[in-house]
Amino acid sequence: MTVRLPSPAAPLKIGTRGSPLALAQAYETRQRLGAAFDLPEEAFEIVVIKVTGDNRSMIDADRPLKEIGNKGLFTREIEEALLDGGIDIAVHSTKDMPTVQPDGLILDTFLPREDVRDAFISHSLSRIADLPEGAVVGTSSLRRRAQLLFKRPDLNVVEFRGNVQTRLQKLADGVADCTFLAHAGLNRLNMTDVPANAIDPADMLPAIAQGAIGIERRSGDDNTAELLAAIHDAPTGHRLAAERQFLFTLDGSCETPIAGLATIDGDTLTLTGEVLRPDGSDAITGTRQGPVADGAAMGTDLAQDLLQTAGPGFFDWH
Numbered sequence: 001m002t003v004r005l006p007s008p009a010a011p012l013k014i015g016t017r018g019s020p021l022a023l024a025q026a027y028e029t030r031q032r033l034g035a036a037f038d039l040p041e042e043a044f045e046i047v048v049i050k051v052t053g054d055n056r057s058m059i060d061a062d063r064p065l066k067e068i069g070n071k072g073l074f075t076r077e078i079e080e081a082l083l084d085g086g087i088d089i090a091v092h093s094t095k096d097m098p099t100v101q102p103d104g105l106i107l108d109t110f111l112p113r114e115d116v117r118d119a120f121i122s123h124s125l126s127r128i129a130d131l132p133e134g135a136v137v138g139t140s141s142l143r144r145r146a147q148l149l150f151k152r153p154d155l156n157v158v159e160f161r162g163n164v165q166t167r168l169q170k171l172a173d174g175v176a177d178c179t180f181l182a183h184a185g186l187n188r189l190n191m192t193d194v195p196a197n198a199i200d201p202a203d204m205l206p207a208i209a210q211g212a213i214g215i216e217r218r219s220g221d222d223n224t225a226e227l228l229a230a231i232h233d234a235p236t237g238h239r240l241a242a243e244r245q246f247l248f249t250l251d252g253s254c255e256t257p258i259a260g261l262a263t264i265d266g267d268t269l270t271l272t273g274e275v276l277r278p279d280g281s282d283a284i285t286g287t288r289q290g291p292v293a294d295g296a297a298m299g300t301d302l303a304q305d306l307l308q309t310a311g312p313g314f315f316d317w318h
C-alpha cells in the first residue's frame with residue numbers, strides 16, 4: 001500500500017490541548033511528520049480541544065490513579081474527537097495517559113524522549129541536599145511529595161497548584177523554598193531563564209513515561225498508522241512498554257505514588273520501579289534487566305514483586 005499524504009486541501013488534523021506545553025508538543029509532531037514526508041505546514045491542521053482537566057486547578061499526572069488515571073480526565077474530550085473523526089491523531093504527554101486506551105483507539109507512536117528527569121527549581125538553592133531542616137517545598141505531586149518525605153521527613157510540603165507559570169510566580173513570591181517540574185516541559189517551552197537543576201533519577205525516580213510525547217490514532221486507520229510509523233522512535237517505545245506495563249500491573253493499588261524508569265544500554269533494558277506510601281513513611285524499589293524486547297514482561301514481573309513485598313497493609317494510609 002502506498003501511503004496517502006495529507007495536503008493543504010485535505011490536511012491531517014492534529015488534536016491537542018491548548019496549554020503552551022501541549023501546543024509545543026503538537027508543533028513538534030507536525031514538524032517531524034512534515035520532515036519525514038517533505039510536506040508544508042499547511043498539510044496539517046492543529047485542532048485545539050478544551051478538556052475537562054483544563055478547568056481544574058489541580059492538574060498533575062502524579063495525582064493518584066484513582067483520581068485521574070483510568071478515567072482519562074485530561075484526555076476524554078480529545079479521544080471523543082478522535083473517535084468522531086473530528087481529528088486524525090491526538091498528541092499527548094504520555095505521562096498523563098491511562099495505561100489502557102478506549103475501544104477503537106491505539107497509543108503506540110512515541111517521539112524521541114526528552115529529558116526524563118525532574119528539575120529542582122529554586123531561586124536560592126541548587127539541590128535537595130541544600131534544603132535546610134524544615135524547609136518549605138511546593139508540590140501537588142503525590143509522587144514527589146512521598147519521595148521527598150521518605151528521604152527528608154523534616155520537610156514541609158505545601159500544595160502548589162496551577163500551571164507552570166502560576167507555580168513559578170508562587171516561588172518568586174516566597175511561598176516555598178523550592179518546587180519541582182519535569183525538565184522536559186521546561187526544555188520544550190525553551191524556559192531557559194528558570195532556575196532549574198536536573199535531579200539524578202537515583203535521587204528522585206521520575207513518573208512513568210515522563211518526557212515522552214505519545215500519539216494516539218484510530219485502530220482502523222491504516223493510512224495514519226503508516227504516516228506515524230515514520231516518526232516513531234523504537235527505543236522510546238521499548239522503554240515505555242516496560243514502564244507502562246509496570247504501571248498497568250500496579251493499577252489495583254491505585255492510591256499509591258508510583259515512579260519508574262527504563263533505560264537501554266546496547267541490547268539490554270533496565271527497568272527501575274518504586275512504590276511509596278503517600279506520607280513517605282515507606283518506599284519499595286526494585287530493578288529488572290533483560291533483552292530490550294522483553295520490557296513488558298519485566299514490567300509485569302517487577303510490579304508483582306513489589307506488590308508482594310509491600311503486602312496488603314502497605315497502601316492503606318488513611
Ligand SMILES: NCc1[nH]cc(CCC(=O)O)c1CC(=O)O
Pocket residue numbers: 059060061062093094095096180181182183184185209210211212213
Ligand atoms: N503533570 C503535568 C505534566 N505532564 C507532562 C509534563 C511535563 C512533560 C513530560 O513529562 O512529558 C507535566 C508537567 C510537570 O510534571 O512538571
